[in-house]
C-alpha cells in the first residue's frame with residue numbers, strides 16, 4: 001500500500017469534498033489546512049521513512065514556496081509522484097469577493113514547472129486530460145526504481161475552476 005500527501009489550500013478542501021480512499025489508507029498532511037510552507041520537504045520525509053509509493057498533491061504556489069526541496073527527490077526508494085495542480089496562483093482566494101484579490105492574494109506566477117523538474121533532475125510530464133493523467137500515474141506506479149528520481153506531473157487547470165466548484169458545492173449543500 002502506498003500513501004498520499006495532501007497539500008493545503010484548495011487541494012485538501014477539494015479532496016475532502018470529492019475524493020474517497022479505502023478506509024485506513026495513509027493520508028499525510030502538514031501545517032493544518034492552510035500553512036503552505038514545507039510541503040515538499042514533508043513529502044520527501046514521508047517517502048524516505050515509509051519507502052512506499054507516494055502521491056504528493058499540491059498547488060503551484062505551495063510548490064514554488066518549497067521548490068528547493070525538490071532536490072530531496074532525486075533518489076527515492078519507491079515511486080513518487082509530485083502532482084502540482086497549476087491553476088496559476090493561490091486560487092483559494094478566488095473564493096473572496098475582494099476587488100483587489102488578484103493582485104494581493106492570488107498572485108499568479110505564470111511559471112512552467114518543466115524547468116523546476118529539469119533543474120533538479122526529476123522526470124516531468126504534463127498530462128492534458130484525465131485519461132492521460134491516469135495513464136501516467138499507472139506507468140509510474142509500475143516502475144520499480146532502484147533509488148530513482150521522482151516524477152513531477154504538472155496538471156494545468158483553468159484558474160478559477162477549483163474555487164467555483166467548491167463554491168457551488170457549498171451553495172448546493174446550503175439549499
Ligand SMILES: Cc1ncc(C[n+]2csc(CCOP(=O)(O)OP(=O)(O)O)c2C)c(N)n1
Nearest residue numbers: 009010034035036059060061062090091092
Ligand atoms: C506559510 C504560509 N504562507 C502564506 C500562507 C497564505 N496562503 C494560504 S493558501 C495560499 C495560496 C496557496 O496557493 P496554491 O498552493 O497554489 O494553492 P491553491 O489555492 O491554488 O489551491 C497562501 C499564500 C499560508 N497559509 N502559509
